[in-house]
Amino acid sequence: MKKYIIPLSLIASTVLISSCRKLDEINPSGATAEAVWSTPEGMITLINGAYNDQRNFYGKEDAVLLTEGGTDLWFNQNKASYANQITRYEGLTASSSGTNTNTFTTFYKALNLANAGIGRIQAIAYPSAEEKNRRLGELRFLRGWYLWHIVEFYGGASLRTTETQGAVMTATRSTPEDFYKVIIEDLEFAKQNLPLQDDWGLEYSRASKKSAAGLLARVLLTRAYYSTGAEATTYFTRARDAAQEVINRAAEFKIALWPNYADLWLPANNKKVGAAGGESLYTISNSASNTASNYDNNANRMHMWYLPQYASRIGALVQSLQYGADQRRLQPTRALLDMYNEDIDARYEGSFQEVWLTNSAANYIWSAADVATHRKNANIAGRILRPGLDTALYITKRGISGESALPYLVFDRDTMYNANGTIAGVNAWPALIKFAYPNRTAPNSQPGFNDIFMIRFAEMYLIAAEAEFRLGNSQAAANFINVIRTRAAKKAPVNQTAAMQVRAADINIQFILDERAREFAGEQIRWFDLKRSLTPDQWVQRIKTLNPDITAVLPTHRLRPIPQQELDALLNKAEFGQNPGY
Numbered sequence: 001m002k003k004y005i006i007p008l009s010l011i012a013s014t015v016l017i018s019s020c021r022k023l024d025e026i027n028p029s030g031a032t033a034e035a036v037w038s039t040p041e042g043m044i045t046l047i048n049g050a051y052n053d054q055r056n057f058y059g060k061e062d063a064v065l066l067t068e069g070g071t072d073l074w075f076n077q078n079k080a081s082y083a084n085q086i087t088r089y090e091g092l093t094a095s096s097s098g099t100n101t102n103t104f105t106t107f108y109k110a111l112n113l114a115n116a117g118i119g120r121i122q123a124i125a126y127p128s129a130e131e132k133n134r135r136l137g138e139l140r141f142l143r144g145w146y147l148w149h150i151v152e153f154y155g156g157a158s159l160r161t162t163e164t165q166g167a168v169m170t171a172t173r174s175t176p177e178d179f180y181k182v183i184i185e186d187l188e189f190a191k192q193n194l195p196l197q198d199d200w201g202l203e204y205s206r207a208s209k210k211s212a213a214g215l216l217a218r219v220l221l222t223r224a225y226y227s228t229g230a231e232a233t234t235y236f237t238r239a240r241d242a243a244q245e246v247i248n249r250a251a252e253f254k255i256a257l258w259p260n261y262a263d264l265w266l267p268a269n270n271k272k273v274g275a276a277g278g279e280s281l282y283t284i285s286n287s288a289s290n291t292a293s294n295y296d297n298n299a300n301r302m303h304m305w306y307l308p309q310y311a312s313r314i315g316a317l318v319q320s321l322q323y324g325a326d327q328r329r330l331q332p333t334r335a336l337l338d339m340y341n342e343d344i345d346a347r348y349e350g351s352f353q354e355v356w357l358t359n360s361a362a363n364y365i366w367s368a369a370d371v372a373t374h375r376k377n378a379n380i381a382g383r384i385l386r387p388g389l390d391t392a393l394y395i396t397k398r399g400i401s402g403e404s405a406l407p408y409l410v411f412d413r414d415t416m417y418n419a420n421g422t423i424a425g426v427n428a429w430p431a432l433i434k435f436a437y438p439n440r441t442a443p444n445s446q447p448g449f450n451d452i453f454m455i456r457f458a459e460m461y462l463i464a465a466e467a468e469f470r471l472g473n474s475q476a477a478a479n480f481i482n483v484i485r486t487r488a489a490k491k492a493p494v495n496q497t498a499a500m501q502v503r504a505a506d507i508n509i510q511f512i513l514d515e516r517a518r519e520f521a522g523e524q525i526r527w528f529d530l531k532r533s534l535t536p537d538q539w540v541q542r543i544k545t546l547n548p549d550i551t552a553v554l555p556t557h558r559l560r561p562i563p564q565q566e567l568d569a570l571l572n573k574a575e576f577g578q579n580p581g582y
Helices: 012-019 040-056 061-067 099-121 129-154 176-193 209-224 229-248 261-265 267-274 334-338 347-351 368-373 457-470 474-488 509-520 526-533 536-546 564-568
Strands: 074-076 280-284 330-332 355-357 391-395 409-411 452-456
Touching: 040 099, 040 129, 061 099, 061 526, 099 129, 129 176, 129 209, 129 526, 176 209, 209 229, 209 280, 209 452, 209 457, 209 526, 229 457, 261 267, 261 347, 267 280, 280 457, 330 334, 334 536, 347 509, 452 457, 457 474, 457 509, 474 509, 509 526, 526 536
Parallel strands: 391 409
Antiparallel strands: 074 330, 280 452, 355 391
16 A cells, blocks of 8 residues: 555654654654553644644745735736746646645644644643643644634635644535634643743743733634624634634733834844743744744745846945845835825834845945936946945835936836736836845845744734624724724824824725734735635635735635545545545
8 A cells, every 4th residue: 555644644653753852852762652652741742843844834835825926916927927826827727736735735744743742641641730730831832823814815615623643535524613613622622731831931032921812812703703693702712702802912022112113123122022021922933043943944945935146237236245135025015105104104114125235345436327227317337326425226115216317226116017907017116124234144145043933922912902803893993993093103204193093994804814914925925814814705805905916816725725636535536526626
């Protein structure tokens, strides 16, 4: 019989042992998993392994393509054909290899590790029930985390709550409601039994009470959209209350909105925001000093995916640590840039870069040839651009006139986008700089070691607002949103807080989605936001309207296909079936 190392037909021991890399460090004699995972110390290695596979997804290319690509906010850089199945929905089938299949495998493998720990921990003698439940809380948080990804990406697939220990040749579908019952129960247990973040000491990326409380609010909001009538009202109310609880317990959880939005993203603050007192409720950490603890040598490469080509456009610019390794994947839609009113909202400048200063080794002097190439006025020839002082490149969401008279390169909205909003293909856009990592070893170095903030405190206000809106309480929704907009308001030279406030009449689901875009652009959550809050037809309409380069999107695409290799491994694949439309 052929053995598949894939979730629906996996040989459990193969996956489990290969996933938990730390076993080799404490178990050089080759002891079995049953022996190692039978003590509190051994169980920690299993729990650590259960955390590990999220690092195989988040911060990597697959996550960016699946969670931000194919939405209203981002399109393939310079209209490239890379990953069209995901980013344009062109040719996405069950047989599409790569991103979709990798993701399916990753989350089911991680789920099986969590299930293994949940199933085995009860037989272990712990010094106290509190310590056992604390470790079980980690595992149940992780199971809820992985199940949420599976059901949102793949719908009612196979709901597995026990460890797979042999070749499984059949599978049964479960409804999304079945998934959410387990997810919510897991997170409620985790919230009750996990410690406060400080209790983990330096291990701040372990799930804590605030992590479970924050994810529970997100999950309850998502679950509400699977219901109608009184049941939907119940879940929207629970989501609002769960988010409000996190807000009310902010002092206990030692969390707060970072006072200045731009400071939230400064590399120097990255590790601080993930620790006690910061804004992150759940953090995926990456270590620069102990790289063996990361999933792989690349760790977090978020710093690369949203940058335009800046180097070599003009002799005044070279690739640098400051401006990033521009291995491009996605660029913003015009609609995303237009969602910001940069005159009053500091989140635009806190998220995007429009100006590149000259960084060549010596002064750059405009030659007659470069003047002709870039269609500058003849009198620009001979002008000097000084490193660190003079602008070499300006890429702006605004419309600019008289570009030929300016002694630097200019790409404005009319250069970057066609009249209908499609991308013109000039390989230029304002750079998303939230994830900048200037601490690389070389300008073209790919590895990055920033932490990744998976759930931020700001999301609690926007979850509460969305729930209130769905409950018919638009003023309450506006009140929650205004907390976020107050933080986002420019404070100088004129305090724009009053101008940033919104009224009940302003609130609808489109506005809420715009606000979430302004707050969370690029943060690996957009696809979930659209899928959750819009009907299939609304989902298609919003994507096609705001991202007109995407023309093939269909309601079918709100779920990803079950990989064909997974179905082919089942003896009952016809009964199990494919997601609709594939």
